[in-house]
Amino acid sequence: MDRIPILKMGEFLLVTIQVDLYDRLALTLESDLMNMVSRTEARGVLIDISAVSIVDSFMGRILGNIASMSKIMDAETVVVGMQPAVAITLVELGLTLSGVHTALDVEMGMELLRKKIGPTPTDEEDLYDDII
Amino acid sequence: MMTLSKENFEIKREPDVILYRNRAKELAAKIGMSLVGQTKLITAASELVRNMLRYAEGGTGTIEVVVRNNIKGIRLTFADKGPGIKDLKLAMQDGFSTGRSLGLGLPGAKRLSNEFDIKSEPGKGTTVTIIRWKNGL
Numbered sequence: 001m002d003r004i005p006i007l008k009m010g011e012f013l014l015v016t017i018q019v020d021l022y023d024r025l026a027l028t029l030e031s032d033l034m035n036m037v038s039r040t041e042a043r044g045v046l047i048d049i050s051a052v053s054i055v056d057s058f059m060g061r062i063l064g065n066i067a068s069m070s071k072i073m074d075a076e077t078v079v080v081g082m083q084p085a086v087a088i089t090l091v092e093l094g095l096t097l098s099g100v101h102t103a104l105d106v107e108m109g110m111e112l113l114r115k116k117i118g119p120t121p122t123d124e125e126d127l128y129d130d131i132i
Numbered sequence: 133m134m135t136l137s138k139e140n141f142e143i144k145r146e147p148d149v150i151l152y153r154n155r156a157k158e159l160a161a162k163i164g165m166s167l168v169g170q171t172k173l174i175t176a177a178s179e180l181v182r183n184m185l186r187y188a189e190g191g192t193g194t195i196e197v198v199v200r201n202n203i204k205g206i207r208l209t210f211a212d213k214g215p216g217i218k219d220l221k222l223a224m225q226d227g228f229s230t231g232r233s234l235g236l237g238l239p240g241a242k243r244l245s246n247e248f249d250i251k252s253e254p255g256k257g258t259t260v261t262i263i264r265w266k267n268g269l
Contacts, residue, residue: 020153022146023182054153054171056178057236085171093175093240094226 004029006036012044012113013037013075014106018051026062033066037075044113045070048106050081060095067100076116077101080109136197136204144190149181152193156208159197163204165266173206173264176244179237180210180260187230188214188257198263205246205265216254224250 002025007014013036015029033045045066049055055063067077078101082090090097101116103109137159141152153174160170177193184191191212198207217223224242229235238260242248245262252258 020150022149024146053157054175054178056175056182057240058178058182083171085168088168089171089175089244092172092243093179094236094243095240 002028003032006032008036008040008042011042011117012046012110013040013042014046014048016048016051020052020054021059023058026059030062030066030069034069034073037070037073042075043117044075045077046106046109046113047077047079048081048109049079049086050083050105052086053083055082055086055090055095057093057095060090060093060097063097063100071099076113078103078109078112078116080104080106133198133200135207136199138194138196141193141195142190143181143184143193146185148190149178149185152181152195153177156195156206159195160206160264163197163206163266165206165264169264169266169268172244173208173262176241176262176264177208177210179241180208180262183237183258183260184210184212184214188212191257200265203265203267205263205268207261207263209259209261211257211259213257216256216258217250217252218254220250220252 004015004017036042037045063079070077080103101112103112143149143152156177157170157174160173181193191210194209196207198205222228224238226239227235241262246265246268247263249261
């Protein structure tokens, strides 16, 4: 069965969707991601959809689901790289993607995730060292 | 309105959708439709194909290149022999769904199309036709 790969990058999970999704594939990604969040104790999920040429109501719902499920598992979700034509289409379709954080590209998405989850424990220790 | 070309696709399984979508996009690009237009067209198609798979176990998708008043467009037809829709007016309302979806499928597809037509007969099936014109905004 087809699967979208999920990469672990420190405390974040990174998903780059490079194929057009059909419903079953999107559902598999949803459950794979939740299992990974639980197993790796990830604090953030970054989903890059820059190669996706179509987001319909089902795909939009899956993105919303992933965001709210992550939230209750103490992880933030950021969707990045939406093509302008896809954004225009989504709004006309009537989908607002409420509850999903978005950023323009992977770099800005990473920055947003870091800001959302606050300083990591090691950063805090460093700060403490400086004060002493 | 004149039909310049016509292709039929049997849509029985989810992956069939991608083949259909890609071909529709290819033809839309070929007649010079904008990227936004192409995206709206295939997003509408995606919604309508899903309905066919979910409620009618699939059906036939047709892609036509049509021309009217010298302007080209893409006409997509989705025909199934499913249970049909009892109340079309209700089905066309935002947020109405008998499945567990958001209920954006039919009204959303209509908003994304320049022309939209739906015929349904309970027990016989449903046919939806949409058109996006090359110059349609």
